[in-house]
Amino acid sequence: MADGTAAKLAHLRAPITELDFSEEEIRRYSRHIVLPEVGGTGQKRINRAAVLVVGAGGLGSPVAFYLAAAGVGKIGIVDNDVVDMSNLQRQILHTTADVGRKKVESAREALLALNPHLTMVPHDVRLNSTNIRDILKEYDLVAEGSDNFPTKFLVNDACVMTGTPLSMAGIFRFSGQILTVLPGVGPCYRCLIPQPPPPGAIPSCQEAGVLGAMAGAVGVMQATEILKIILGKGELLSGRLLLFEALQMRFEPIEVKRNPECPVCSATPSITELIDYDIACEMPQSPAPPASK
Amino acid sequence: MPAEAAVDKELNLQGEVCPYTFVKSKLALEIMQPGQVLRVIVDNDESAANVPRSMQNEGHNVLGVTKLNQKEWQIVVQKS
Numbered sequence: 001m002a003d004g005t006a007a008k009l010a011h012l013r014a015p016i017t018e019l020d021f022s023e024e025e026i027r028r029y030s031r032h033i034v035l036p037e038v039g040g041t042g043q044k045r046i047n048r049a050a051v052l053v054v055g056a057g058g059l060g061s062p063v064a065f066y067l068a069a070a071g072v073g074k075i076g077i078v079d080n081d082v083v084d085m086s087n088l089q090r091q092i093l094h095t096t097a098d099v100g101r102k103k104v105e106s107a108r109e110a111l112l113a114l115n116p117h118l119t120m121v122p123h124d125v126r127l128n129s130t131n132i133r134d135i136l137k138e139y140d141l142v143a144e145g146s147d148n149f150p151t152k153f154l155v156n157d158a159c160v161m162t163g164t165p166l167s168m169a170g171i172f173r174f175s176g177q178i179l180t181v182l183p184g185v186g187p188c189y190r191c192l193i194p195q196p197p198p199p200g201a202i203p204s205c206q207e208a209g210v211l212g213a214m215a216g217a218v219g220v221m222q223a224t225e226i227l228k229i230i231l232g233k234g235e236l237l238s239g240r241l242l243l244f245e246a247l248q249m250r251f252e253p254i255e256v257k258r259n260p261e262c263p264v265c266s267a268t269p270s271i272t273e274l275i276d277y278d279i280a281c282e283m284p285q286s287p288a289p290p291a292s293k
Numbered sequence: 294m295p296a297e298a299a300v301d302k303e304l305n306l307q308g309e310v311c312p313y314t315f316v317k318s319k320l321a322l323e324i325m326q327p328g329q330v331l332r333v334i335v336d337n338d339e340s341a342a343n344v345p346r347s348m349q350n351e352g353h354n355v356l357g358v359t360k361l362n363q364k365e366w367q368i369v370v371q372k373s
Contacts, residue, residue, distance in 0.1 A: 019320045030316045036351065040320040 004163035004184025008140050012230055016044045025117070029071055037233045043071060047117075049230045050074035052139040054127065054155055056081075056103040058215030059145025059169055059222065061093040066223035067143075068111040068118055072230075075111060076121040076139055079103040090212035127151055129274035132158045141229060142166045143222045147204065149196040150277035156181060156189035157274055160265045165229050167222040167237075174211050176218035176244040179237055179256065180225050183265065186238035191259035196277050214246060300369070301329040307336045307365065314340035315347045318370070322353065325372050330356065333368040341366035 019040035021029070032038045032046070049072050053060045056079035067075055083091075083098040083106055091103075098106035104122030111120050121138070125131055132154060136142070142164055144155045152168065159166040159181060166181040168189055181188045221242070228234040241254045263271040304321050306314050318333050325331060335341055345355045345368055354371040361367050 017324060019324055021320070026313065026316060026320070030312060033316050033319060034312065034347075040323050 004160075005165045005182055006163075008163050008165065009229070012045050012049055012140060013232065016041045019044065025071075028115075028117075032070070038231060042231045042233075045230050045232075046071050046227065047073045049141065050076070050139045051226055052076040052078065052123075052136065052142045053145065054078045054142060054151065055145040055147065056091070056093055056107040057087065057145060057147060058090040058171060058210070058212070059219040060107075060143070061091050062216045062219030063143045063145060063167075063223045063226070064093060064107060064111055065114065066220055067226060068115045068120075070223070070227055071115065072118060072226075074119040074121065074139070076123055076135070077104050077107045078123040078125065078127055078135070079107070080124050080126045086206075090210065090215040092216070127154055129154065129276050132274065133162065136162050136164055139164070141226055143226055144168045145219060145222065149202075152189060153196050153277060154274060157264050157271060159183060160188050160190075161272075161274070167225045169218050169222050171210050171214040171218050173208055174214065174246040176214050176246070177241060178218055178221050178225070178244075179241045180229070182229075182236065182238045187256045187258045188262060188265040190264045190271075191262045192241065192256055194259070194263055199278065211246060214244075217246065218244060299330060300332045301325060303332045303334070305334045306340070307334060309335070309340070310337065311339050311343050315344050318344055318348065318368075319351070322348075322370065322372050327372050329372050331370050331372070333370070334361070335366050335368065336364045338366075341368065344368050345370075 029043045032043050033040055051067055051072050053064045053075060056077045064075055064077060081103050083094045083101050083103055085099055087094060088096060093107045093110045102124060104124045108120045108122050123135060136158055142155060142159055144152060144166060146152060160183045163183045168181060169178040225237055228236060239256055241256050243252045243254060260266055263269055302321060302325060304318060306317055314335050322331050333344060341358060345358050348355055348370045352373045354373055356369040356371055359367045
């Protein structure tokens with residue numbers, strides 16, 4: 001089957017004939033430029049790339065930070081939530097002073113402070129079947145780090161339908177999982193899980209907990225995969241679901257094959273329109289601490 | 294070094310220090326064609342040692358390293 005990502009990544013694969021970095025950029029990206037796999041050419045590709053980060057939370061924070069540090073030219077962040085005190089255990093884009101503030105705004109400030117060269121686009125929305133295609137048009141790749149299955153399935157389906165490479169990940173207690181979806185090349189999320197689990201079947205991090213550092217461990221792997229796709233280097237987690245069990249410090253790759261009957265990415269998909277699954281069991285924000293006496 | 298190696302590009306990096314002498318040399322060479330020759334001028338001993346070594350590690354041909362005067366060195370590299 002044809003590489004469905006070719007159109008999206010074409011401009012990143014185009015020849016680069018000018019390496020016109022400023023003095024500051026040469027210094028900022030010097031540790032990339034000296035890498036044989038990157039060089040000035042690879043750095044220019046990174047600078048040209050546009051990545052959408054879905055969720056400015058636990059996973060989205062390290063993804064966005066490391067993509068900004070790397071010099072990704074345009075980073076979009078999708079999140080319509082505000083910062084809550086319970087986020088700060090792992091959502092390192094935000095600070096204590098940001099509690100109550102829109103996550104996309106605190107994210108924007110943090111990313112531009114790290115790298116003022118980038119264009120950061122805040123998408124203060126919840127993704128749904130009517131807005132996602134228009135948003136995806138502006139980006140070459142997606143890093144998905146939402147905290148709910150409806151969004152994960154929506155993003156997977158939209159990326160498959162638009163040929164957009166996607167890094168998908170999840171964290172839970174002391175475990176993490178990460179998969180790279182290359183439409184038309186490897187399996188998609190639905191090849192692994194054809195339908196979302198029923199609401200309540202899987203406890204959320206709010207109920208079950210998560211070690212904060214898991215967000216960093218797995219989110220940085222997402223950023224690494226995204227950069228490798230941009231550079232066209234290395235072996236990707238396409239067709240491999242990488243499991244990370246932090247208590248044992250064990251990494252286990254699980255081979256995942258394309259499902260010939262996948263509802264979305266098979267030759268005869270049964271799902272051809274985007275679906276808005278219900279987002280159930282959204283727990284309320286934590287209450288304000290009692291006033292001191 | 295061949296007495297009259299034809300130089301396709303010259304890079305004057307006086308005032309620049311490691312590792313940026315290598316970084317800038319690498320950037321210059323990256324957009325040259327294989328076989329073309331780059332001459333780099335540096336004004337510190339550390340760069341005079343590190344740039345040729347790093348260029349060789351990258352697989353390029355260092356045609357010569359010459360001290361021009363008390364301060365300056367010339368490094369001539371052919372892109373492989």
